[in-house]
Amino acid sequence: MPTCALRVARSPLTRAATVIAAVVALAVPVGTASASESATGLKPATQQALDALHTKGDMPGVAALTETSGQAAFGSAGFADTSTGRERTAADHIRAGSITKTFISVVLLQLEAEGRLSLDDSVEKRLPGVLQGNGNDGSKVTIRQLLNHTSGVPDMVATPEWRAYMNGEGFLAHRYETRTPQQIVDMALKYAPDFEPGKGWNYSNTNYVLAGMIIDKVTGSTYAKEAERRIIQPLGLTRTTFPGIDPTMPSPHPIGYSKLYAANPGPEVYDATEYNPAWSGATGEVISTEGDLNRFYSALVKGSLLPPAQQKELLTTVATGTFYDYGLGVIVRTLTCGVKVYGHDGVVWGSLTSAATTADGRHSLTFQINGDWLEDGQLYQDVFEAEFCAK
Numbered sequence: 001m002p003t004c005a006l007r008v009a010r011s012p013l014t015r016a017a018t019v020i021a022a023v024v025a026l027a028v029p030v031g032t033a034s035a036s037e038s039a040t041g042l043k044p045a046t047q048q049a050l051d052a053l054h055t056k057g058d059m060p061g062v063a064a065l066t067e068t069s070g071q072a073a074f075g076s077a078g079f080a081d082t083s084t085g086r087e088r089t090a091a092d093h094i095r096a097g098s099i100t101k102t103f104i105s106v107v108l109l110q111l112e113a114e115g116r117l118s119l120d121d122s123v124e125k126r127l128p129g130v131l132q133g134n135g136n137d138g139s140k141v142t143i144r145q146l147l148n149h150t151s152g153v154p155d156m157v158a159t160p161e162w163r164a165y166m167n168g169e170g171f172l173a174h175r176y177e178t179r180t181p182q183q184i185v186d187m188a189l190k191y192a193p194d195f196e197p198g199k200g201w202n203y204s205n206t207n208y209v210l211a212g213m214i215i216d217k218v219t220g221s222t223y224a225k226e227a228e229r230r231i232i233q234p235l236g237l238t239r240t241t242f243p244g245i246d247p248t249m250p251s252p253h254p255i256g257y258s259k260l261y262a263a264n265p266g267p268e269v270y271d272a273t274e275y276n277p278a279w280s281g282a283t284g285e286v287i288s289t290e291g292d293l294n295r296f297y298s299a300l301v302k303g304s305l306l307p308p309a310q311q312k313e314l315l316t317t318v319a320t321g322t323f324y325d326y327g328l329g330v331i332v333r334t335l336t337c338g339v340k341v342y343g344h345d346g347v348v349w350g351s352l353t354s355a356a357t358t359a360d361g362r363h364s365l366t367f368q369i370n371g372d373w374l375e376d377g378q379l380y381q382d383v384f385e386a387e388f389c390a391k
Contacts, residue, residue, distance in 0.1 A: 043387070081254070106305055131185075147329055176276050178276055269371070
């Protein structure tokens with residue numbers, strides 16, 4: 001059925017709301033004008049890919065902002081709010097989910113450049129006693145293995161505890177509660193490692209919860225403040241925030257429609273726009289805009305945030321057995337036309353986001369769907385193919 005006819009069931013519960021001097025000098029200052037002020041329309045192939053996500057994919061709405069050699073282009077399909085027909089805009093704030101991981105990785109690489117840690121330090125050295133139990137051993141896991149997901153540490157999102165608390169009806173009951181990073185990690189440590197450290201690959205959100213804890217411990221600050229000081233402020237990402245435990249979204253923003261990742265989802269679609277970002281933390285907390293994310297990834301691949309040695313580490317990938325390779329908090333896609341793009345995907349309740357840029361940082365794309373139940377992954381991949389490969 002057309003997504004403009006989505007029936008949105010609100011939660012029946014009413015809840016009270018309870019997230020380098022030398023290196024920074026490398027960052028290139030940029031203006032803060034909205035990309036929408038001078039944006040043209042998307043090229044036809046990319047717009048058609050967005051239309052397909054809305055119609056064939058049954059998604060409420062999708063928006064994309066591209067930048068090619070300084071020229072911005074914006075397009076959308078569907079709605080920011082299906083009940084009013086409000087359309088998506090380039091100014092929309094979005095929950096960027098696991099795109100947060102790239103920010104966390106950059107902070108740790110900057111700390112290494114400063115000599116304050118090594119990526120080959122063990123987790124036990126930096127967080128004594130934290131990564132232990134049921135065969136998990138922090139003395140055998142390095143920071144590098146956290147960042148490229150070769151640690152073997154179980155993913156807390158895959159545990160029965162997480163599913164009970166934050167999927168289906170559990171989300172409606174617990175969305176405004178606060179969990180500490182240690183409590184989140186403990187969910188995963190009830191289970192044995194997925195594999196011996198360094199002997200496999202598995203995407204684990206727990207890795208980045210631990211990475212955030214390491215930043216906090218090494219700096220005496222917080223991962224959010226460090227990312228703001230080292231990345232957000234130098235790049236002029238004025239619409240990018242780490243919201244902490246604030247469940248609200250800045251305006252404007254689309255409604256985040258969700259089927260709550262229920263085991264057997266029904267037809268109801270819920271408003272999941274608000275929730276306590278502490279559930280995501282260092283693995284998925286960031287709120288941003290498409291323009292800011294294009295600017296971030298373009299600056300990153302151009303080497304504006306890291307010295308050459310750390311830039312090489314960032315982009316050194318491991319095979320994942322999937323459609324992409326993985327660096328240190330960076331997804332590397334090789335498209336059918338041979339073009340490689342560098343960025344990350346983000347999936348949280350009510351939001352699917354992807355950002356990618358070419359190796360020279362001159363051609364960037366960020367797009368976001370304000371729904372989380374897309375079943376046809378090819379429709380998602382088609383957006384990259386259309387933007388970076390189609391004429």
